[in-house]
Amino acid sequence: DVTRVVIRAPGANVDHFDDIVHRIGLSDVTYAVGYSAWLDLTPPGVSxxxxxxxxxxxxxxxxxxxxxxxxxxxxxxxxxxxxxxxxxxxxxxxxxxxxxxxxxxxxxxxxxxxxxxxxxxxxxxx
Missing domain, CATH: 3.40.50.1000 (HAD superfamily/HAD-like)
Structure with a gap:
């Protein structure tokens, strides 16, 4: 089972990831935007x-x-x-x-x- 996906984009920043998350409408996952150009995606309740x-x-x-x-x-x-x-x-x-x-x-x-x-x-x- 996949429990975590990390997306890294060295040229991006927190605001960029926040914008992407809101535009995509991530509702079936838990996510955290890192301050060093990464996005953590996990199933609900996984942290x-x-x-x-x-x-x-x-x-x-x-x-x-x-x-x-x-x-x-x-x-x-x-x-x-x-x-x-x-x-x-x-x-x-x-x-x-x-x-x-x-x-x-x-x-x-x-x-x-x-x-x-x-x-x-x-x-x-x-």
Missing amino acids: KASALETLREQLGVHPEHTVAVGDGNNDIEMLKWARDSYAMGNAPERVTAAAKSEIGPVDEDGVLEALEPLIDPSRLAF
Whole structure:
């Protein structure tokens, strides 16, 4: 089964993809327009959040132990799903609004701000 189609057009931008999506009238798919010239198409209900929920259930992880970090439109559902969620500092406003917290940008290793509190130093082997 096909669960995801990615369309990439290096010369396009977000506005171009938004225009195409509206003109085509994509109604039977879920889509996210990336800020780096790509369009994600998935069946309704298929997202990073739905995949992580399936994995969480299979592994028996309690919902309160979920964390997500994202910076793109296709991360919005995942950021809403996780108990603790962080938008990267370079994320668009829609993504930042979906997260519970904001951290530094990708190019400044912002993800460490989310991960360091989760790491038990006594379990690290150097």
